[in-house]
Amino acid sequence: MLATKDLCFGYEEGEEVLTRINLDFSLGKVTGIVGANGSGKSTLFMNLLGLLKPTSGEVLWQHQGIHYDKAGLYQLRKNVAMVFQDPDQQIFYTDIKSDIAFSLRNLGVSETLIEERLNTVLTLVDAKSFCHKPIQYLSYGQKKRVAIAGALMLDAPCILLDEPTAGLDPKGREHIIQIINKIVAEGKHVVISSHDIDLIYQICDTVYVLDKGQIALSGQPEDVFLHTERIKEAQLTQPWLVKLHVQMGIPLYRTEEALFASAAFLKSESVEKS
Numbered sequence: 001m002l003a004t005k006d007l008c009f010g011y012e013e014g015e016e017v018l019t020r021i022n023l024d025f026s027l028g029k030v031t032g033i034v035g036a037n038g039s040g041k042s043t044l045f046m047n048l049l050g051l052l053k054p055t056s057g058e059v060l061w062q063h064q065g066i067h068y069d070k071a072g073l074y075q076l077r078k079n080v081a082m083v084f085q086d087p088d089q090q091i092f093y094t095d096i097k098s099d100i101a102f103s104l105r106n107l108g109v110s111e112t113l114i115e116e117r118l119n120t121v122l123t124l125v126d127a128k129s130f131c132h133k134p135i136q137y138l139s140y141g142q143k144k145r146v147a148i149a150g151a152l153m154l155d156a157p158c159i160l161l162d163e164p165t166a167g168l169d170p171k172g173r174e175h176i177i178q179i180i181n182k183i184v185a186e187g188k189h190v191v192i193s194s195h196d197i198d199l200i201y202q203i204c205d206t207v208y209v210l211d212k213g214q215i216a217l218s219g220q221p222e223d224v225f226l227h228t229e230r231i232k233e234a235q236l237t238q239p240w241l242v243k244l245h246v247q248m249g250i251p252l253y254r255t256e257e258a259l260f261a262s263a264a265f266l267k268s269e270s271v272e273k274s
């Protein structure tokens, strides 16, 4: 699985944007990288994908440092796929199916196999109803799903999603959560960068908090987000379920469904007593 060892990176000499980053995505199925704007999330992802090269330290795949020659990067792309924050950065064709199929067609895969895989990924992102439309007629959320489909085409075991819910309305956000759950159910590792703290708390089993290019905290979300002061220092807020716990002494729930189920239980108990 993907990992980094003491990764440092700067766009300009002497100005470090990422400092000694150690990550191991084999620790969880869904890993969250949370950080305020400018904390280095996208820069980190571009290092993980080999688009940027660390100034020092390494990106590792199965414990081996990646190679930056054509063969090494080809190998990495078979294992790691990324969905950029802005779908327009990723979608090049007006025709949706051609865009999604690009990576496989580029590899010379047969049209029968391409059609099969297209069918699978279009179903997964729920895009079959609009995949015949030209790309410019799609909503932002639909474009986002097309970009995810494109990244899934090569069936890489590790998928990086940079700010997957940014700019989406609640319905679009919920849709992306469902898609992430489906990708995880296929046995893939998913890494999500976001400052949507409630999203990270809800769906990640491992979290790294990035503050000015350094890992400030890491571990399971229910532990990491209890560090009230450090979270604030990183210019983030705690997930609302954690706030309820810290400020009102309510037990720590991982999902709002769990909280509401227990609230319903308490209500039924008090009705019985009265």
Ligand SMILES: Nc1ncnc2c1ncn2[C@@H]1O[C@H](COP(=O)(O)OP(=O)(O)O)[C@@H](O)[C@H]1O
Residues within 6 Å of the ligand: 011, 012, 017, 035, 036, 037, 038, 039, 040, 041, 042, 043, 044
């Ligand atoms: N192409 C670039 N050239 C120089 N500095 C950059 C470039 N891209 C990002 N930065 C700087 O690197 C830092 C981290 O940015 P970024 O990785 O985009 O953070 P995030 O994704 O967490 O918002 C910021 O200070 C940003 O201004």
Ligand SMILES: [Mg+2]
Residues within 6 Å of the ligand: 041, 042, 043, 085, 162, 163
């Ligand atoms: Mg970013």
